[in-house]
Amino acid sequence: MSPKYAIGIDYGTESGRALLVDVADGREVATAVYPYSNGVIDERLPESGVRLEPDWALQDPNDYIETLKRTVPAVLKESGVDPADVLGIGIDFTACTMLPVKKDGTPLCQLAEFRNNPHSWVKLWKHHAAQPEADRINAVARERGESWLDLYGGKISSEWFFSKALQILNEAPEIYHAADRLIEATDWTIWQMTGHETRNSCTAGYKAIWQKESGYPSREYLAALHPDLVDVVETKMNCPISPLGAKAGGLTAEAAAWMGLKPGTAVAVANVDAHATAPAAQATLPGIMTIIMGTSNCHILNGAKLARVPGMCGVVEDGIAAGYYGYEAGQSGVGDIFAWFVENAVPPLYHEAAKQQGVSLHKYLEQEAAKQQPGEHGLLALDWWNGNRSTLVDVELSGLLVGATLATTAPDIYRALIEATAFGTREIIEAFTRSGVPVNTVVAAGGLPDRNPLMMQIYADVNNREFRVIRSALGGALGAAMHGAVAAGEAAGGYQDIFAAEKKMGGLKDVVYRPIAEHTKIYDQLYADYSTLYTYFGRGQNDVMKRLRALRRSALAR
């Protein structure tokens, strides 16, 4: 029998990427990327040039289809694989990235009458203009004692589905009413591939407050938010929710033609980038946390039981893999804090030294910082440059550095910032373990682990746990392909479920970062101080960070 293949397509913020893998062992055969022609739309709408408000971030749904048309034929061509040997296809996406569409799936932004209205376009995950709506969602939920609020760390984000939907209703009721469906872009893309709408448990659960047992928020709650929202679920969202790995359907002839695949090729239900990474990291069983480390950290973890972990992002049954409760937590600033530091706070001396060595400034600072003993720089930081997602769920927090002296150097601060993000991860892991959701080992994925071994060792030392590293540099796309292989099914040469798939197709690197006892001892002391400051500045003992943000806003408004 000829080898069989699956394709995973990863929809990122700036581009889409296809990955063709061998179903037998997950070997990555070919990949192709398509930079979205309209990228992130955050200043002016294409064509009309309509200017956007600050904090807006949109995408063009046509870029999702173009990704299919450009990247899949490219990987087929590069690999020489016969389309008949492609068993299945899956996608993973940023989320919540949502759009209003007509009942035939046509995005409102593709209709001339709505094209100049920003609310008709796709609201990207990092569209941050729905904060007033999120505030109202949270206030009404607290007031009414909605039981689901605790499942989302006590706070619904302005990035999530109902915040964005309510913003459309508030600011552009004509768009809201013209929309037959409000849908995640990941589900919409699957719709375009299979010809019918499906919805997946991951985005429904984590982004749209859906729970397997109780469904979406009640009509009463929605009516309390806004009278017109009372029937939003029945009229614009109703659709069976499929667990991850389920088959959405087969490729339509049209979609197959876009890609050069066979009509009827199995398509998995939609997925989210972070959650799709877990099986690629062989981390779907309880006790193994996947941390996707990049500009921010996303923590994905299955548990056998439902627990309410304070300050997590969400817990969703079947949210990562069917049969388990999937937990998600996050750190809103990691790589972007290091990038901020490198761009804004490193003197020329180090820039020149890095250039002379022919390494990046990040790498040079890491090398210098690696020469130090834990505790040597005398610094401690709170890693809140971009707020705190878990466990405080507070975007108004900000970064702190303590311990600076006239002898403090740039590598000192760089190391302290890495450590601060490791302490932030420890806060999350300790919150899970205190709540009865064990974390035994960790698998790191994403862009940072390969580039920064010092960071990995510090994370192992601070968290007193082994850190392993995912084999694939494209964990989301690989996970999506694995779900495609599951959608195809065992009989067709795929897999029965994602657990079977991850044993064969997922994988880890050989490197293992093991905690060094002497370091862990010192980091335990530093972590105690981190936790004290975490509570003092993060839980209302001293709200100076919020007052500083308020002063800044009012100064900028003058």
Add this chain to the structure above:
Amino acid sequence: MSPKYAIGIDYGTESGRALLVDVADGREVATAVYPYSNGVIDERLPESGVRLEPDWALQDPNDYIETLKRTVPAVLKESGVDPADVLGIGIDFTACTMLPVKKDGTPLCQLAEFRNNPHSWVKLWKHHAAQPEADRINAVARERGESWLDLYGGKISSEWFFSKALQILNEAPEIYHAADRLIEATDWTIWQMTGHETRNSCTAGYKAIWQKESGYPSREYLAALHPDLVDVVETKMNCPISPLGAKAGGLTAEAAAWMGLKPGTAVAVANVDAHATAPAAQATLPGIMTIIMGTSNCHILNGAKLARVPGMCGVVEDGIAAGYYGYEAGQSGVGDIFAWFVENAVPPLYHEAAKQQGVSLHKYLEQEAAKQQPGEHGLLALDWWNGNRSTLVDVELSGLLVGATLATTAPDIYRALIEATAFGTREIIEAFTRSGVPVNTVVAAGGLPDRNPLMMQIYADVNNREFRVIRSALGGALGAAMHGAVAAGEAAGGYQDIFAAEKKMGGLKDVVYRPIAEHTKIYDQLYADYSTLYTYFGRGQNDVMKRLRALRRSALAR
């Protein structure tokens, strides 16, 4: 009658400088500088190359005499002034800068038998190796309930006279016992000029725990410190204490020849740089604070009454000008924090922009920071990069920055650091006013005020007080010359007292920095937060800064 002149000689850390001024109006006629040939001795002794321990800082007394020989003839030559028209001479010095000498004044370091022993040399003010001795001095004083401790903010510094004297006794008893006198370098230099020993109220008071009413610490206290110290006052320090502005004597023929002056020219008793600056700033009357702003800030203020102000450096009757209680406070890091920042935390972009504009990086950052409204950067800092002198008297504290985001820039932080030092000054001013020592206006002196108008405006806004600026760029030297004119006396064409002298010879620039009400309102809010953090981190609620220093020390010791 031909114009009359006075000469002031300022002994700094790296050099000595003479200033020749017109007695009628303080006009600065000529100046000359001598960089000490042995500079600050902090690695190896001259000639022998004996290596010094860390934290040591010595000077060579010969450099003080060389300063006289090089600079005074230079100013006479440059100005063409007839030595007969020089009425008086005064000096000001760093302090506590002290040395062991024989009874004829010969420094022990100039005797072959002691020259290779570091303890025979001048211990410079910033010699920081006597911390164990200072700890003992404080512990014994607290234990015995010594009433003078409160007059020095509750803590005697490792920089001060008895700390240094006890270190000599502990580590080099042969030097201690061979020394007939232990003396401030400023008094020793006057001795070399007049041929006999005098001691001044300023260094005795602020550095050697002398009080006009009670004298030096008691024999019992000194014996409790160390049995051999019991008679140190009677045997090595006894000498009448002269108030500032008193005449020490006339120049000896030898000293006059060094300088090209007339033998018998009036010489004022020794003085200290900061305290000599007050009359040059027309700030000797109660309610007018002089702040000498440089690498650190020194606050000098006369009061009509004796008050115990928590955390000040000291209060000494006649310590600044006869007839008043002279108060001193300090901020241990100001200009050196800005210098640290500029060297260690500013990215190339700003270096290049400054170069392109042809201004210093300090100036460029100041210009950028000046474009902001108060509160706009969203930051707050504790200015403790070099510890805190007043009001916490704690070298173990360290710097803190809070409010950082991914949008924070170098000019933001630069401005926050300036503001932090202004808040630090406000803590001091408020401590004075709470204790019944009013501060109505402030005169800024030293190197920073001219260079950084933004800083001056921020100080005025934060402190809600007018800030004026001393006319002279050489305030210490001008003040010393004024004391010389007082030593000469009114009959000889000088002045009856320093108050009369300051009216004619002191002076202010035209510029007045007045608080801007709208800014003050915002800074009041920021100061409230500064004070909360000041107390939290500085008064034992959270000793994280000390734990970080301890971890750093133990890491460096491994």
